Each structure stands twice: as C-alpha cells, then as structure tokens.
Amino acid sequence: MLRKGLFFLYNILLTVLLLLGQPLYAQQLSHIDFEVEDQQIVVRYDLQGNGPFSLSLYYSLDGYNWQSVPNNACRGAIGDNIQAGTGLQLVWRPLEHLDVLEGNLSIKLKALYNAPVISGDDKPDLKKAVNYSDMQFLFSETQAKGMKIVAKYPLSVDAYPDYTASNLKKELEFHRFIQFDRKSAYISGNYSKGNGIDDEIIGTSDLPYALLDMNNFAISLNFKINTQNKAMPILYIGQLCRQVGIEISNTNTLFCTFDNTEKKVLSTATVKANSWNELLLVYTKKNISLYLNRESILKYSYTFNDCLSKYENTGVKIVSANYANGSAFKGYWKELNIYTLAY
16 A cells, blocks of 8 residues: 555556557567656656657556546656666656555556648638637537536547636546547547547547536537548537437438437538638537638528437536447547537
8 A cells, every 4th residue: 555654555456458559550568567656656668669658647547547647746767758678667656646546456557559640730721710629619509508617628649628617637538549639539439348448549538528518519620530521420429319410421421310320411511631620519409500710601590309318327428429320430539529518
C-alpha cells in the first residue's frame, strides 16, 4: 500500500501489456522491469519501431476499472515524441494524484505511433470566413439561442475535456486505440465487438442530463476524412437510443438520422476528402439546424421520442459510431464542443 505520509509495499503485481497502433507502424515493447523506490514506481523498458510515439501509462487495482496515469504525475520517457530506444525509463509518483494506492496493482503501457496529419491545412474551407474569426461564428449561432458551452474536447494530446459548466472532469470513454497528436485525434474506425473494448472509435463519457438539456443543445466538431465515396457515420448522440446521428453517404452527401435511425433527412452538402470541415448541429424549440463550414445545409422540425431517458439512464454519450448497424467513422476529429441551454 502507498499512502500519503506512510510508505508500505503490499502485494503489488505488475502486468505490462502492449496495445498496438496501426500495423504499418509496428512497435515492440520489451525488457520491461520495475521497482519501487521510496514513494515512486520506476518502470524501465525497451521500445523498438519507427517513432515518434506517444506512450501512456495505465493502472488497475484488483483487476477493476483501468485508469490512466496523468502525465504530470510522471517524469522520464512518457508522453509525446518518445523515440525508440533501449533502457528507457519513466517514474510514476502515485501520491501526487492519489491519496492511497492499495491492492493488487496491474500496470499497462500503451505506445502509439503519432499519426501525421494528412494536410497542413488547419482551417476548413470557409465560404464566409472574411467576416468571422474561428470562434465568432459558433458563438453567434449558439449564444443567440441562449446557449452556453458545457464541455470542450480539444482532442489534441490531452484526452480530458475542459468543463466550463461544472468541476466534473471525465476522461474520454472510448480512446484506447485513438492516436492523439498536437492537432487532432486519428480514429481508425474499426467496429469490432461493439463493447467499447476492442472498438477503434472515440466517444465521451456520460454527459449528465443535469448539465445537458437534450431539448436545447448544440454540438460543433471539426472533422476530416481521407477516403472518398465511403458511407460512414460522423457522430451519434447516444448508443442504445441514438437520438441524433450525422452520417456521410457513399456519394459523400451529409444527412441526419433521428430516433434510432428511423427518420432520415438529407442535407444539401457534400464532403470533400483530405480537408478539414467545420460541423455545427443546433437543436432548439424542436427545430434542427445543421451547418457545414458555416453555411446552412439543413433545417428541419422534429420532436424526439423519449428513448434517451429510458436507455441512457446516467447521461448521454457522443460517439463516432452507429451502434445500430456497427459502422464507425474513420478519419480525424478535433475541437469537439458541446453547448446547452443557459438557465
């Protein structure tokens, strides 16, 4: 057991696992060893492959609830831009973020290749960009409807959102195979078992209904696809219920689905591959507005059924997959922002 003010080692079991990134950029963790020194855990390992890599540390007590170790609780060879080499070392100081560490401890290392961004273009092709800064358009479309921001996911290196509506801090729920760099998150889009363990998708943790009014909300996202003429979802609100979804058809036309994909409404826009697109969905007073690159592409009036409160009891997730048919988004996400009605 590690406890603040007292040090005692009790039944610590180290299990080191390697989670591979894209096979094209294979890596190998080997010669992994650890020891406890004072009130810190020292992990040593060798890393082979074509880097740079992002290396993350995870831990579990008694085989439950894997948790990520904050990078600021570690020093050494952890975080971004880790180059392959032998004799690499990281030092974890658990008591910098935990009051006590007690039980059977398992540790997991994850090394992911820092996927390059397809294009150096960091801004979407904006038809109305002359009169707007990057954020003014989002503010004008949400604040005019009485909305405030609930959560901001930069989706760069840090997987934690910046909640401005409360002190709640929750990690992304589905991010095990997501490759973060300083600009975006790469999503490989493999829907495996639909259990969130093997799926290569991204999604938020439960956003409590106390923070998010699903009768008045808005979501903005920058996304990029690298494959033309491939049908896929961009995002869905809800897993079991799927209140709203935004998808791309095999002709690259954007469309919305409502109430478990029972209703489908086409937009007037198509998506180009290999360029960033700015998406904004606003739902208020039973009216749906969808914007692509700051241009209105869909307006529709619709009343949702009450499936969210029946099936998503603890809150709503926003995910990059359609759980109804097992399809998933493949490409890049960044700057996911969630708004709700300001009370």
